Amino acid sequence: AQSVAQPEDQVNVAEGNPLTVKCTYSVSGNPYLFWYVQYPNRGLQFLLKYITGDNLVKGSYGFEAEFNKSQTSFHLKKPSALVSDSALYFCAVRADTGRRALTFGSGTRLQVQP
C-alpha cells in the first residue's frame, strides 16, 4: 500500500519570506512523487515531479522540491512567497511498479499575507 502524509492543514507565511510545505510518503519500491496546486473553483495544476536523478527538482512558478530518501520526504519550497501563491497544495506518490494510479495527500492550504 502507498500513502502520503501532509502534516500541516495550513501554512501561513508573509509575502517575500521563504515557504515550505511538508510531505512524507510510504511506498513499496522506488517512489514517483508529485506536487499539484489547486486554486479556488479550479482543477488541480501540475507543479513538479521527482522520478529519478537530482534530488532537487524545479517546477512551475518558482517552486522547487527536495527528495530525501532517508527521511521519505518531498517538501515543497519557494525562496520568496507571493500573495498569488495562496492556494491548496497536494502531494502525491506512486510506486515504480504495481498499481499505477496516484495516491494524494490530504492537502495543505498555503496562506501568504501581504
Added chain:
Amino acid sequence: EADIYQTPRYLVIGTGKKITLECSQTMGHDKMYWYQQDPGMELHLIHYSYGVNSTEKGDLSSESTVSRIRTEHFPLTLESARPSHTSQYLCASSEAGDWETQYFGPGTRLLVL
C-alpha cells in the same frame, strides 16, 4: 493549460435522478481517472482506465459506473443520485510513459437535494 474538459461545471439535481458527468480530453492520453473531492479535502480515486474498454474501481467505493468506448471520452454515471453523492468530481488523464503526470479538468460540482 491541459486540454481536458468536464461538463457540466455545476449540477443541482433531485434525489433518484440518473446523471452522467462528462469528461473529454484531446491529448490522446491512454489513461484517465475520476476522483471525488469534498471542498478543500483530499482526493479519492473512484475509477480509472488504462485504455479503451478498460476500467477499474479505485480506492473509494462508489456507486457510480464508468465506460471507456473512445480514447478521448470517459463519462461517469450515477443511476440514482442521493444526497451522499454531493461532492466535487475531478477527471484527469495521463500519457503512457509520462510517469503518471496527470492533467486535471476543472471539475464538476454536484449537489443532490
